Amino acid sequence: MNLRRIIALTAKERKQMMREPSNIAVGILLPIMMLLIFGYGMTMDIRNIDLAIVHHGQSPAVSNVIAHFNNSKYFSVDVYHSTLEAEEAIRSHHADAALFLPDDFEAHLLKGDASVQIVSNATNASIARIYENSIRTVFMQAAAAALPPSGTTSNAGVRVINRLWFNEKNDSRCFMVPGVIVLIMSLIGCMLTALQMAKEYEHGNMESMFVTPMTSGEILIAKMINNYILGMIGLGISLIAARWLFDVPFRGSLLILLIGASMFLILQMSVGLVISSVTKSQFISCQLSLFISFLPVMMLSGFLWEIPNMPDAVQYFTYLVPGRYFVDFMQSIMLVGNVWSNILTNMAGMVIFTLILLILAKLKNPKRLTGGGI
Amino acid sequence: MNEVISCRGIVKRFKRGKQTFDALGGVSFELEPGQIAGLLGPDGAGKSTLLRILTGLLKPDDGNATVLGFDCVRQPAKIQQRAGYLPQKFGLYENLTVHENMVLYAELHAVPRDVREKRIHELLVLTGLERFPDRQAGHLSGGMKSKLALACSLVSTPRLLILDEPTVGVDVMSRRELWKMLREIAETQKVSVLVSTSYMDEADFCDSVLVLFNGKVLGRGTPGSIRAYASGIVENPTFEQGFQMLIAGDVPPPLKRECPPKEDARVMIQADQLVKKFGSFTAVDHISFEVKQGEIFGLLGANGAGKTTTFRMLCGLDPVTEGTVKIAGLDLRKSPGRARNCFGFVAQKFSLYTDLNVHENLEFFGGAYGLYGNKLQERIRWAIHEFAMEDYEFIQPNELPLGIKQRLSMACALLHEPEILFLDEATSGADPMTRREFWARIMKLADRGTAVVITTHFLDEAEFCDRMIIMQDGKSAAAGSAAEIRRQGTIPGHPEPKLEDAFVNIILADRNRQEGNA
Amino acid sequence: MRFLSRFRALLKKEFIQLLKSPKMKITIFGAPLIQLFLLGYAATMDLRDVPFGVIDHSNTPESRNLAAMFTGSTVFDFKGYPESEKDMGERVAAKEIKMALVIPETFANDLASGRSPNVQIILDGRNSASAGIAFGYASDVVNAFNAKYHYRAGMPVKIITRGWFNPNYNARWFMVSSLIATLTLLAFTLLVALSFAKEREGGTVDQLLLTPYSPAELLAAKGLASMAVGFGQMMFCLVFVLFWFKVPYQSEYYLLFLLFGVILMAAVGIGLLISVHCANLQQAMIMTFMYDVPCAALSGIATPIANMPDFIRKCQIINPVRRGIDALHRLFLEGCGFREMLPMYLILGSIGLLTFTLACLSFEWQRKH
Incomplete structure (x- = not known):
């Protein structure tokens, strides 16, 4: 050298x-x-999910759900009244996922036996999972808000709080x-x-x-x-x-x-x-x-x-x-x-x-x- | 131990295709200090291999060699510190300037800082490059590159210089200057020089020569002693004739045209007032000439005189700035496809496809000119037979010796039996046998009516041209037949100059006139 | 006939150059196969064995039940109880654990008295996307815990999810089918660009220009030969996608082959356009990279298109990698027919034709100036 x-x-x-x-x-x-x-x-952060919400009759609970999704920055919502149309929207890539609310959603919700369906285009399976989780979270908040405040004892359950270390802004x-x-x-x-x-x-x-x-x-x-x-x-x-x-x-x-x-x-x-x-x-x-x-x-x-x-x-x-x-x-x-x-x-x-x-x-x-x- | 170089029984084997062959089959020789020794031989004789072994770049398979007292296998670093080596490709960095290349080599050889600039300046003056220290090496002409490479290898004041074909692609003027420089260096700086070359006329500049053929030493001695081999057959034999005696045992008769071109033959190429400008620089300045059927037309000039540019315009590689070119009566600009079907082209670098073997190259170029089926196969057989390439048919071009590559390019250009043949320095770097063979073929073609346009550095080859044009600074300095050129290049006191001298005289006179004007 | 035989000679030369050397064969067929396998298995967001720790301040049967729910899950891998919050911090930083469950002291009391205790889930956010997924699984486990022990934190609503086109959410289907287009598009754009730049650098372009071939013929032969070899590469990958990875194919096969054709047209056209503007190999390679990298990065194979800024989303219409991937998914997973595929063919085909025409024009222009 x-x-x-x-x-x-x-x-x-x-x-x-x-x-x-x-x-x-x-x-x-x-x-x-x-x-x-x-x-x-x-970016992996969720934005701009094209969500189709399908319902068969207006009610305060339905409006509440739609409003919750509209207020979330993650979603852009289209409302449909027919299952076929919503399915077509997924097929033609106009919607990434659809949330199907049942007939008499409000009544079922109050009774406690409501059943909703989320359908997503799972071509990209990992992303579809993330989408479904976000839809579920927002829906749960909406449903909770629609219910009258319930009694104290019967409702107790573990709540989880998410803390992301090192990347607090989740960016x-x-x-x-x-x-x-x-x-x-x-x-x-x-x-x-x-x-x-x-x-x-x-x-x-x-x-x-x-x-x-x-x-x-x-x-x-x-x-x-x-x-x-x-x-x-x-x-x-x-x-x-x-x-x-x-x-x-x-x-x-x-x-x-x-x-x-x-x-x-x-x-x-x-x-x-x-x-x-x-x-x-x-x-x-x-x-x-x-x-x-x-x-x-x-x-x-x-x-x-x-x-x-x-x-x-x-x-x-x-x-x-x-x-x-x-x-x-x-x-x-x-x-x-x-x-x-x-x-x-x-x-x-x-x-x-x-x-x-x-x-x-x-x-x-x-x-x-x-x-x-x- | 007094010798600068001493080799004993050097053997080197290479693979070609699937067979091995001896590139060097037991070479022994010595080099005395202070001498210029020439290593001569046809292509594929093993010249470069021998030089690479001496510099420690290749390991011999057998035998031993010492250079400056150091063993080539065990102490290559010691040799590399003390000897200057100029490889065939020069090893210059094209995008560094002349001065930067020199500084790099000076630093690599640890030339003391205080003498560095002085030494570089001396060498630049010696090589005549002091006027353009800031020009990038890639923009120099072939001759200047070769001089720069020589200067770079001298910057470390070596005791031995090993040069591998330094004059390939260099014009006559620069070659003469280069040899003068070598002599000066050998005498003033006590450097021993070993030069390989395939130009036979350069042997006369050496103190001693070593003739290598097929990896074996055929002859050693002074240039005179080699010349003497042919003295029984011709009077005042040239070195080339002695060399041929040594190798072939016979001096071939001079080449002659069987049927020289007729005066009224059809004009195949017509160049009218050709001008080529690159920005404000005029590379070719109003050049006009005609080439007839069966005529061999030479386009001569020093490096950078504009002959390659003219040539590229003739065959349509570069668009003309002004003027017209007609090929077989067709305007090259209006019907390029048809015009190009009329000619064949052999490029300076033999642009063959290295990933296609000989047969496939022929097949492709034949097909390119529209040959197919039986006709194509027939022509390929013809080419392989005519150019004696039977042994090489399925070998890749980059494994071929230069001479065979040149034959292959020629064969590719002739497959479609063109009426016009363009040859751009096709003999550059070829040995006398190959060149002779080449010219015999060209003359035969011309006899049959092919019009041939050729650029060349070898002035002895210009003798074979029916007519020629000598270019200088983009203009025509002289034109006519060899005899006419000789007449124009005669200077008082030297009647009947050789064509080469006439050429030098014409160019020098032209330069003087311009300097006078300026 | 003369024209055809001339063109055939040119094609043959290109094929020899593409396929003769063993190194080239390996690059063309070996490399994509290795990538198909590595990426098919590697590129997954599905979590496995997320290492986690528990800090149990409560230390009651209830809290141990919750921890046991996590330990029993297939997704999580229990790595013990950190001694303190500080110890936990160090373990997370050193990546020994990725998640920590912090159960408060009041856990059991809260549950018993009908208050909802807050359990903290601490996640290593260095990869926030996978942390988000891990949190999703963790919430599921907590919900399951609530359901199992009859606590009600969630809503009295049953949510059913269904993934269309890929009911088992197999992420590999997405990846390997995308790769057929991605690998070939990237590799062949580069291959074509380089093979032409190589002729420039080696001086054989001059020789070619002196033959009666027109520039368009020269480029077309290069393009067609590369397309044929590229088709071979795609078929080779297809065999593995169908029979090894067992990705279902839902549409007509002729539509797939047609798609391969237009994808290759785009790759080759772009490669030629890049190469006619480059003087040497290094330039060709760097230019191709400048094009390849954004196309691949933004194609949606790594991150979803929906997340990108509007401007970039609009530009995707002319990103051949994006279009190729999208079209493949429609054929493989969604089972689209000719009518739905037509716009894809048109876009890719016109990218190919347009770039090829531009390449020819530029090449012709360079000759004349």
């Missing part, structure tokens, strides 16, 4: 990067775009935004590195680099330093957006976050290195980093779907997804604070993973050409 050579190589990489506009697009534009999309576009952005940061850093780290290295192989620059006194380690470090800086710029933009645009709390220490983020970035760059040294082709590197880096981070890192809910085999598999360590780390450090057990296990995971990959890359990337023409 020679510091001077590393500095020279880094300067070269920086100049090359500044002269290719698409690098800047990845470093600056992509993070901004992803933050906007995920921050504003993707899904709080877990979406840390996840997006992971996604952005994976893209910059893995994909850009893979592509740049593959390009050097394809354009024959590796050969001339190999015959200078530098070691392959130095070549790698120089490549990594620039992508690291680009990744950190992406992180900076994301953190600023998280704090001031999306109001995501930040409860941990910034220093630890930066250390963890660096580890993750290095990890992702190592993945990129391995991809490029195996394929040595930009075309295949592109495809592979999409399948190896991007999609798993989105789907298997616990960013959208929690890992403990997955089948055991898939849970084991997620240990191979670099993003899983960092998603866990980010969500905790931003929303909870410095939880040492969490920080240390995830950091250890990232470091071990990186070491394995670097050894692989080193094995695959000796300072000699293999085969080749004549």
Whole structure:
């Protein structure tokens, strides 16, 4: 290792990067775009449920139910008088769910033997469940309000109070935004590195680099330093957006976050290195980093779907997804604070993973050409 | 140990398709200090492989080699610190400037800071690049790239320079300058130089040569000693003739046209007042010429003179700014499809599909020109037979030696029996045998009535053209037959110049005139 | 005939390029299969084994009954009694438990005296969506407790729920059927964009332009070959969706194949349009990403469309991934017929045709300038 050579190589990489506009697009534009999309576009919080309420005769109790749903910010209500029409509305996607109130709803309600039906479009089963729960909650409130105040003793029952820790406002952005940061850093780290290295192989620059006194380690470090800086710029933009645009709390220490983020970035760059040294082709590197880096981070890192809910085999598999360590780390450090057990296990995971990959890359990337023409 | 390089029985095996073959079959030689040694041989002789082994980039399968006293297998880092190496693709960073490339290599070789700028400046002056230190390497012409790459490898004041075909794709003027530079460096800085090249005329610039053929050393000695092999057969033999004696045991007779083009032959290509502007820069400035049936027409000029741009306009790759091009009487702009059916095209880089094998490439290009069924198969058989590619039919192009690649591109362009053939520096980097074979084929085609337009760096090839145009700064500097060019390029005191000298004279005169005007 | 044979030669070349190298075969057929399986099983909101703890300040038979109801539930996994509120806090932060049940001291007395005791359910809100679902299950357990021991906290109303099209609420049906469209759309847009950029970077575009092919023919051949291979990929995935994941198919098969066709048209058209504007592979890849990421993220496969801002919801009409997923669900789960599917075909088909035409025009324009 020679510091001077590393500095020279880094300067070269920086100049090359500044002269290719698409690098800047990845470093600056992509993070901004992803933050906007995920921050504003993707949310798990319930809104705009198109609900069809079906009843066969007006009564105060019915009006009360309709008013309750209308007042809730979650629903947009259409009232139907015929079961067939409501069913058609679900079929044609005009309604996500329908609430069927029986004939003489009020009388039944007072008697205590009312039976209502909720029908939902369960194509997306998880969402349908969430919708049904919300409908049930609002309906219960409405029904309670419609009933006369009852006697004290007979009504006693356990009530539950919901307290959401770490995310008191129940805002899904709080877990979406840390996840997006992971996604952005994976893209910059893995994909850009893979592509740049593959390009050097394809354009024959590796050969001339190999015959200078530098070691392959130095070549790698120089490549990594620039992508690291680009990744950190992406992180900076994301953190600023998280704090001031999306109001995501930040409860941990910034220093630890930066250390963890660096580890993750290095990890992702190592993945990129391995991809490029195996394929040595930009075309295949592109495809592979999409399948190896991007999609798993989105789907298997616990960013959208929690890992403990997955089948055991898939849970084991997620240990191979670099993003899983960092998603866990980010969500905790931003929303909870410095939880040492969490920080240390995830950091250890990232470091071990990186070491394995670097050894692989080193094995695959000796300072000699293999085969080749004549 | 006095030798700079010493090899004993170097063997290297490669796989081609499913078979292995010896790229190097026991090569032994020494290089004395302070010499310029040429490594000559046809394509596929194993020149690059040998150089890569010497720089420690490849491991030999057998034998041992020491460079500057260090073992190539065990101490490659030591060699890499002390030797400069210029690979075939130059290894320049295209989007870094000339100066930035130099600084990078200086830093990598730990050139002390206080002498760095001085050293870089010296080298830029030596290579004539001091006028554009801020130009990006990707925007340099081939000759300038080669000089820059040389300057980069010299920045560390190496004791040995290893150059892998540094003059491929470089025009005559730049090649002469490059060799002058090498001589100067060898003498003033006591550097030993090992250069591989497939240009035979360059052998005369070397102190000693090593002739490599099929991975074996066929001859060693001074250029004169190689030339002497042919002295029994021709008078004043050239190096090329000696080389051919050594390899083939025979000096082939000069190539001749069987039936030269007729005066009244049909005009196949008509270029009228062609102009091409890129922004405010005029790359081609009112060029006009005609090419008749059966005529071989040369488009010559130094790198950057505008010949490639003219060429691209002729075949419709770039739109013309002003003027017209007619191909077989058809306006290229109005009926592009029909006009393109009339010609075949061989590009500089042989744009073959690397993921298609030889047979599939032929099948595709044949099909592209509307051949099908029996006719297509018949033409493919013809091409494979005619171009002697039977052994390579199911191999991917990137595994082929350069010469075979060139044959394949040619075959692809000829499948549909075009009336016009465009060749863009198709012989660049090819060895004399391949080039000779190539020209024999071109002449045969022209004899049968094909009109051929060719751009080339080899001025000796221009002798084979019936007529030619020499371009300089986008304008026509001279035009006519080889004899006419020779007449125009005669300077007082040197009667009967070689075509190459006449060409240099014309261009120098043109440059002087312009500098006079300015 | 001449035209056809010429075009056939071009198609053949494209097929060889797409399918010859084993690495490509793996990318085209292996990668989507792996993803289908991983995502089919991984992407689920259904909770399993939610670890929870109980702080029982009451420590009475009644409170233990309530805790026992949770322990007995299949969704929750009992992890013991935290010693104190502080201990509980640490355990939640360290993700040892995800939920904590805090039973007040007055629990039994309140129940006995007819007052409603408040039980706190504390949830780890790091993933608020799954916390919300966990709370839903917890409320069910408490309701069941009330019902079992004849306390009445809930209303005297019976609520029956029915999920249409997917009566067992199988989330996997949704995911794997969506994936057929998502994977192919994303992968083939990229594939087409890259394969053209590769010809640019390698210089073979010039060679092609000198053959008698028109730009439209060149692009069409690339498009058609990719569509055929893409169709193969979709069929390959379909086999697994139908026979491994056993997602029911409720409509006519010809409608599905027609849908595959228009989905591929859109993918290929967009890929070509991107690639004619890119000078090299890196640019093509990044441009494709800039397009792929929003389309996939906003397609509804991860988060529901209903939750998105109005502007984005309006734009969804031209998001091919969204349209593809929607159309697949209508065929697979809802069993729609040709009439209902027609608008889907028209939208996807016109995205394909429009982008293809634009790509041809741009390519032609570039040649002339």
